[in-house]
Amino acid sequence: MTDSPAPPTDPVVDIRGITVDFPGVRALSGVDFQLFPGEVHALMGENGAGKSTLIKALTGVHRPTAGEIRLHGERVEFTAPVQAQNAGISTVYQEVNLCPNLSVAENILLGREPRRLGAIDTRACRARAARLLERIGLSIDPGSGLDSHPIAVQQLVAIARALAVDARVLVLDEPTSSLDTDEVAELFRIVRQLRDEGVAILFVSHFLEQVYEIADRMTVLRNGALVGEYLPSRTDRLELVSVMLGRELGVLEEVERRSEDRAPGTEPVLTAHGLGRSGSIAPFDLEIHAGEVVGLAGLLGSGRTEMARLLFGADRADTGTLSVGGRTVRPRGPRSMIARGVALCSEDRKAEGLIADLTVRDNLILALQAARGWMRPVSRRAADALVAEYIDKLDIRPADPGAVMSTLSGGNQQKVLLARWLVTQPDLLILDEPTRGIDVGAKAQIQKVVADLAADGMAVLFISAELEEVVRVSDRVVVLRDRHKTAELTGDAISVDDVMGAIAAHDGQGTAVAS
């Protein structure tokens, strides 16, 4: 499907058949990639597609097991990031990794300050920094502290720093994820200017609109392999999304469960009206009824987790209203929503779920115990009975309540966390990527549990990056794109294609498809 003619020059970076192995896993296998001077080349793919690995191989962080990297036609083998930098490959990472307590000039020239008599020549340092800032059209005082500037300006300072080594290749890894619209426009102005000066720019972003706005070419990776190279002008969004997700158009999925007819007039378990949080997710409306599984689909970074956190009270909304069981609530934190029967199983198992040092028993009863308060401990016998019940129901292994949580496999940890919420018997269960990174068997078990829970009358909000899964378990699918709710698909014939179409739709076209 590759349809992009190479520009009539030699590539700056020419990667051929590169393979990177981690213990037990092939992260990148036989990928070709070319980057030409004066182009913005977008690298696309979902989580685990191999984007970061490719960038890290190029910048000397990972050493490839096979294949070669050519820079200006010469074969290079970097063993450390500093070598790549000295060869003219500069990287700006997603999170601004500068020193906020130093001045702008010091940050730009850190490690290569002009010296005089062995000491840093502050005046020359500021003058050189000023020239670099001028080059990207940023008029700030080089002597000012970095932390006195907003995050967007810091991002631009990071770019100035990248240019300080006379970079011929600039890698921008998710540079826009913490910027607002105006700031993105400013960043893009600078990116275009650098491109016109002949810098080769590798751009990674999850925001489709931004990629279409700035990129001259796109390379798509999936599961560590090259899918192809595409031109934004000749590839529509739907096609791009389908190749990123690895789904051919026109293949209809059989949907296993269907919603039963709801009695009209039933009160929704949860209603959100105009609920939003600036910089996180745009205001949205949402209703979830008892016995219903609502799927939440969208690409990575589209605002799925942000929506879930807002509904659970983990983040505070700055607009809109939320009501649970017909009563308006102003959540003051997760605890207040838990008390109203809402539960959230976080996508970040390690940082937001596991209490790694404690036992399976303690982990499983944690939410229940927290709700009861410390003075009313769940008795050892009651806890063991609950743990035994869920170990059996969810097939948790090892079947040992005293096992330390960190020794369990990812799938079993996930089941314990699911059980942690099930024992609280919530009315609404929000599952954020409950099947990520776990094996197929555990995945199927969790999907089945979700279906059973809904059949018993629980409302479930199911978030997953895998569209097949969302479509399979959901009665209704809400689609997010670039932090906006863009569509809601209902009816008996939701297909993966419909969802993909909604994900890829332009603004203003996103409210279609309902049967």
Next chain:
Amino acid sequence: MTRHPLFWPVAALVGLIVLNAVVNPSFLEVRIQNGALYGGVVDILRNGAPTLLIAVGMTLVIATRGIDLSVGAVAAIAGAIACSWIAAGGDAPTAMLLALAVCVLLGLWNGFLVSVVGIQPIIATLVLMTAGRGGAMLVTEGQIITVDDPVYRQIGAGFVVLPIAILISLGVLLAVAALTRGTALGMLVESVGTNPRASRLAGVRSRRIVWTVYVFAGLCAGVAGLMISSNVNAADANNAGLWIEMDAILAVVIGGTSLAGGRYSLTGTLVGALVIQTLTTTVYSIGVPPDAILVFKAVVVIAVCLLQSPRTSELFRPRRRAEPADTRAQEVAAP
């Protein structure tokens, strides 16, 4: 057996006691006078009581990923207030209640800074560590206040078979063990200390728990301060409880509770406090030159900590099989 987390601390304790017994054969003798026990071991228990009590409070603070550097200063304040009150003609029970009430307030202040304002515990309690001694100086007006009150004397120097001070410390230790392990409090404290974010999302009242442990640590420091000042019949704002926070932290760490928070062991803290106090006694009894005392203590503490560390214990056991593939690799494998 070397796998047990308390193996090395207990070994160090036994070693120190043997060393003392060799140098001074009467060390292990226990005499009975007027229905009370006396002897080298009893002295260690009595002198170690304040450190043990503060270490119990510190254990819970450390279990929540915190630390309290202000306990020495709080102890000085407690002694200063109680002695000033008695010197001004007040009765001892009121003096002690007043002192402890102030210590609870100081604990509330520490807990407020850490749990509500969100200041790093080491900085938040550093404020009171320095300001607290100044406060004690103000209370005593810069003087060493001596008192002679038979009731007040009991808490630090009295005996009911054993020294009253160690009975108080052991009583608090047992009460805390019963309270935290008999209810869900211990589990919730460990949960907050292991993973604060996950605990909050599970609905744990982490702010309240963190706040409470600082109040409790302040109260323990207050009682310890009363013991120290009662034992010498005086309040010395400059030197009472000086560096006791370091001894308490060392006791907790030697006892196997990680400074990273999470699982804690009160038994370990007991052993740790005994090791620290026995070490202090040993330094004097074997005649280490005064100039070398701090270095000698440091060497023993480092040795125990090194022996306890997971890396060192690896050397004492056969190689384990390789760890499963790291999480980064697993994430790459995910679709």
